[in-house]
Each structure stands twice: as structure tokens, then as C-alpha cells.
Amino acid sequence: MGIKYFEKERFFKLDTPNTSYVIAIVSSEGFVGHAYYGERIEDVTGIAELMRVHEAPFTPDTNARDRLSFLDCFPTEYAGHGVGDYRESSIRVKTVGGHSAVQPYYVSHVIYKGKKKLEGLPATWGSEEDVETLEITCVDPVLDLQIVLEYSVFADTDSIARNVRVTNRDVQPIFLEKVMSGCLDMDNENFDMITLHGSWARERRMQRNPLGKGVHSVSSLRGESGHQEHPFIALLEHTATQNRGQVYGFSLVYSGNFVAMAQVNQFDSARVMMGINPEDFSWKLESGETFQAPEMIMTYSAVGIGGMTRSLHELYRKHLIRSPYRNKKRPILINNWEATYFDFNETKLLEIAKEASQMGIEMLVMDDGWFGNRCDDNRALGDWEVNEDKLKGGLKKLVDGVNALGMEFGIWFEPEMISPESNLYKEHPDWAIAIPGRTPGLARNQLVLDISRKEVRDCIIDKMFKVLHSANIKYVKWDMNRPLSDIGGACLPADRQGELYHRFTLGMYEMQERLLAEFPDLLLENCSGGGARFDAGMLYYSPQIWCSDDTDAVERLAIQESTAMIYPLSAMGAHVSVCPNHTVGRNTPFATRGNVALAGTFGYELDVTKLSDEDKAMVPRQVAMYHRFNDLVREGDYYRIDSYQENHYYDCTQVVSKDKSECIVTYVQVLAKPSSHSHKVRLEGLKADKQYALSIVSVKPGEELLQKTDRIFSGATLMKGGFVIPNAWGDFQSTIYYFEEI
Ligand code: DGJ
Secondary structure, eight states, X not given: OEEEEETTTTEEEEEOSSEEEEEEEETTTTEEEEXXXXXXXXXXXXXXXXXXXXXXXXXXXXXXXXXHHHHTTOOBSSOOBSSSOOSOOSEEEEETTSOOOBOOEEEEEEEEESOOOOTTXXXXXXXXXXXXXXXXXXXXXXXXXXXXXXXXXXXXXXXXXXXXXXXXXXXXXXXXXXXXEEEEEEEOOSEEEEEEEEXXXXXXXXXXXXXXXXXXXXXXXXXSOOSSBOSEEEEEETTOOSSSBOEEEEEEEOOSSEEEEEEEOTTOEEEEEEEEOOTTOOEEEOTTOEEEOOEEEEEEESBHHXXXXXXXXXHHHHHTOOSTTTTSOOOOEEESHHHHTTOOOHHHHHHHHHHHHHTTOOEEEEOSOOBTTOSSTTSOTTOOSBOTTTSTTOHHHHHHHHHHTTOEEEEEEOTTEEOSSSHHHHHOGGGBOOBTTBOOOOBTTBEEBOTTSHHHHHHHHHXXXXXXXXXXXXXXXXXXXXXXXSOOOTTSOGGGGGGHHHHHHHHHHHHHHHHHHHSTTOEEEEOBTTBTTOSHHHHTXXXXXXXXXXXXXXXXXXXXXXXXXXXXXXXXXXXXXXXXXXTTOOOXXXXXXXXXXXXXXOEEESOGGGSOHXXXXXXXXXXXXXXHHHHHHHHSEEEEEEOHHHHSSEEEEEEEOTTSSEEEEEEEEOSOOTTOOOEEEOOOSSOTTSEEEXXXXXXXXXXXXXXXXXXXXXXXXXXXXXXXEOOOSSTTEEEEEEEEEO
């Protein structure tokens, strides 16, 4: 790791263990340009020539007559607006005079050990030993607008974190209409682009297309990152695979409206940008005020998509997640949502807890329906008082009862919402987000609270704290079940209405921060109608996020594949549920449901009292499997070996311990294939010159968890030759193989 400034040549070199990033200051005016991002280079002599400033149209200080031609092809680190770069801009303003142009020029820089917090926003962090930061201060002298470009490199991962701060130094206010978190201009080297698309219960399906000319983007205007598109893109060589080829990954640490784009222009250069969606965004900066844009992560891998994935996993596990649970085994929980929906009382919950505790399940989570008159999803959001008709004797009695069974207790909230049929709405109808004169649209019969307002946040947090202090509660599931619409804030003046979306997101972050400050040992799991807010921003607050409301094992293979392409397995909320599955009606073996959930946080979402004897007997075996392998799953290196989404028959993943002494290989045969060879999979990440003994993991009652075999393989055989997995009889069959160095 290291950041170095080459004073004579006027460039910065930022090194991570395997990558280099070079920024050059060009011309007497100080254009901040991008020279290189790729495999680590020690000697970068001559690298600035990659910016082509020695070719016509030259820089304005040698050829002022062609200033526009220069600006429109210069590879910049932060693109101005309205003065000649006709590509997508990184920043756009509205001055009191109505003008929109901005052009940043280099003024100074500073390099320091460590990394500052981002005011009000989630961001990566690290000590002075493991992170170093460069701040480049630029100014638009006409606007007297200061733009600080910040870059941090980490000693232990090939990722670079960037952010931007904008300060109004003029006496007049200015309106920021667009502030991207970063910009990267590269040559389009026959790139493909990966984006993620989905829907409720079908989150984050991967799409890979050749990167053609024009603008290609994903975005959200829902006030959350959303089920539909994801704050992530990757550009990769057309021939790149999981373990070969160049891959650039970009991820935004933000949970509100975003845009992530790549634009290929007339010269076949590719501009990548991401940040807050400029649509419906405007931020008034008074004189002396600063606006902080969210953080953007860049990562480069010369060894395929898998290399990008492992860098992001390292970064997020070590430098983003803060929870005391980040390196800890999480309690195996059972959630009553799919077991009872709204139809439960304390007796039913205690019945589930009793049975579950005997099977080794460690925590009961009481989901939606415990408060106000919440008998269904039409009412009571905002009335965060325990419904004692439902939970006779109150919450403490229930929690004590669960604790007496040796289990911990968790609870569900949806703090950002309000039902029109609620006491809170009767008291404060103006607390819902709405535009005067326009009836706000309902979704799931609920409205969104204007949590940009402090009094609204205070009231909700106060109610939550009362509940959480009233009993021994160790876990909170924080849900959000509708997107924002009808954007109007009763307390914002006309010229600040464009701030509401972002202020809402900041308000939500502030509430989560306060919750964690009050209950530092709380295990927080974020959720949004399943996985609509599964993003890097939320990981800063919760070490795990509910991945999807779809708990079907086959659908989960796809959802978890693309989620795990970016986020660590330890973050993926994954549960075993009943069949036929409540979302898709599919029947899969109980063992396969457990094997698929093992790749995430692992838990149950069913009524254990109603399981067949056969399935019931398997639960303690799955619990044992979780305890045996969770350290490995949580902390190991993840390899995507084969994808059911690509081959349509089977799925295979591998997790290898950091010391490469053990690994598990999870194989799911989704569809049986007649008259076909067994599948050969090539493993990765092992020691080529060591030997490994094979065991097969069994969750059959009465059998040892590890069924040892006498089969021995060298690491080289497994990685170069491969490992042959026999065809199984029937669909949805799965096996976990365990290899241990001998
Ligand atoms: C959506 C969540 O994803 C579910 O798990 C459940 O908590 C419901 N909301 C409750 O309303």
C-alpha cells in the first residue's frame, strides 16, 4: 500500500497490494487527469503519456484555440459541466444567476495515514497502519466552489475508496444539481458490462452485455437502492471469466437514489461514474457550507470476476462492517414470519421456541404483527407499543419465557413507515411524505414518514428504545416495505424540496446510528421487502441483510450468486423454510434447503412444531453443520465454481480457509440430466503441492457429520484436473464435500 506524489512529473501513484492507480496534473491550469488503473506497476516512468496530452489537440496552454476538443477527450478524474466536455458531467450547479457550468482545477493536495469519517454517511474505515488517503483540492475560481477529491488505499485489499466534498466559498448560495462520487475515464478495451436487475422475490439477477457506444446506466428513484437495479457495475474484458481476465468493479456505499453508469464516446473511451441520482436532486449550499457525497469503491482484478469478488469481500468484512458480530458466529435464529404471518400470540411463539430450543436453534425472532392493532398489513405502522391482547402478560414475560428455554430474543420494526390507520397518523398526519394538494400513493397500504425531520426521528426512536429497554432483546430486524413517492416535505422551503430524498436517507442512517449507540451489542439485520436495500451503505450498520423474501432453494441459488459476487457470505440473510415454498410453490429436499442457507447467515423461517418427523430430525444435524462450518463460510475465500444460471443444470461454490488447509464445496444438482457424464468441477485457491483428504458432509440423523472417505487428492489435481461429482437421482439434490489438508 502507498500513495506517492511525483513532484517533477506532477502525478500521484496509489498502490494497493496488486494494483496501481495513477492521477496526473496536466497543464498550467491544473486539469486533474486519469493516467492508469490496472495491475501494479513499480516503475511508472512515462505513464502520463497514456493521457495522450502530447497528441493534438494538446492542452489549452499550448493550443487555446482548441480548448473544447481538449476538454471533450481529456481523461479526467472529475468531469466539469458546460464548458466543453460533452460527456456526462460529474458535477452540475445552478447559480443565483441561473448558470450551470463548473470546471474544477487542481490547487493543492495532502497525503496522510488513516481515513476520515464521512459526515453523516456510511463509509469504509481503517487504522493508520492499514489505510492511507490522498485529498486533492480543486477549485472552480469563477464560482469559488471548492471540490475535494478523496482517495483511500488499503494495505490488505485491492480496493480504492473515493469520495467528493463540495464547499461553497462564495458569498452567494449555490444549488448543487449533480454531484457524482467519482469518475473514471478509461479506454474501452472491448469491455462487457455487468449490471444487476430484479424484482421483489427475484433480486439481483446478473446481466452481462458488450459495452456499446452511448450511455448505459442503472439507477433508482425509489428512495432506496431497490429490488430492481443495483448500485454496482463491473466493466470486464469480453473474454473475462471467473478466474481469467481484467475486471473493474464499482460499488456505491449508499442506500438511496443512485445512478451508476458507463458512457462510451466518439473516441471509444469509457467513462464510469456513480453517485446520488441527479434526477429530483438539488442541494442548496449556503456560503461556507459543505456537501459530502457518498463513497464509491473501485476494485481491479487481473484474475477474473472472482478476484474482484474476493477483494470486495475483504474490504467489506474488514473495513466497512462495524458490528461486534462482524467476525463472530451469529446465533441460529428462527423467524416466525413464514410460520404464522400475523396469526400468532405468546402461546404460539413459545411453542415454536420450545421445540426450536430442543433442536439447538439459538434465537427466536418475532416478526411483523406484535404492536398496535396490527392484525394484518393494512394498519398500525407507527404505533410501536406492544399489543398485549396478542402477547398476554406483555413483551417481557414472553422474552423471559424464551430466555428460560435457553434462547435469545429478537424483534421486527419498520421505523420509516406510517399507516393511515394508526394512532400516529391521527396525531401527525403531516408527518407522512406528501405533496400539497396531491393524495400520496399507498403501497402495502402504508405511507412513508418524513424522517428528514428531527422531531419525527426522535419520536420513532424514542418508541423503539422503550420497547427495546423493556426486555432482554438481542436482535432487531429493520424492515422497509415500500419505496418513496410523492416527494414533498412539509418543513422544507420550495428551494430545498430537491433535498428530501437525500435527507430521508441521511435521516435513516442517523436513526440506525442512534440505535447502535444505545445498544452497542445489538445484532441488527436490515431488510426491505426482502432485499431491496441490500447495499454497501447498510452493511456499515448491520453485519447482515435479509437477502430476499424468496426462500426457495433454487431461486436462492441465483439470488445468492449475484449477491455474493459483491458482498460477503456472512452478510447474506438466508433461512430454511417449508415446502411447497410460499413464493414459488416448489418442493425441494430439506437437506438441500439447509445446504443452500449454509452459504449465508443460516436460520429457519418455519413452524418447527409442524415439521415432519424426518425433517425435524434433520434440524439438529443442520445446526451441527452450521457450527462446524460457519467460521469457514464467514471468513474464508469464496469461489464461484459453476453457475446454474449459466449451465441450467447445476450450481457449485467453494469456500477455502485463509490458510488453504480446508475447504467446502457445495454442489446442487438443480435438474437431473439423462444420459450425461458426471460433472467435473475445477476447484481453486488450494495449495497445489499439498494433499487433501475428502469427507462428505451428512445431515442424516444418526450419521457422523463428516463421512470420511479414503480418497486423497493433490491440490494440483483438484485445481488443474478437477474433481468429478457423480450425477444424482432426481432434481434439487445437493452434496457438500469437505477437503482437509493431510
Ligand atoms: C418483508 C420482509 O422481507 C419479511 O421477511 C417480513 O418481515 C415482512 N416484511 C413483514 O411485514
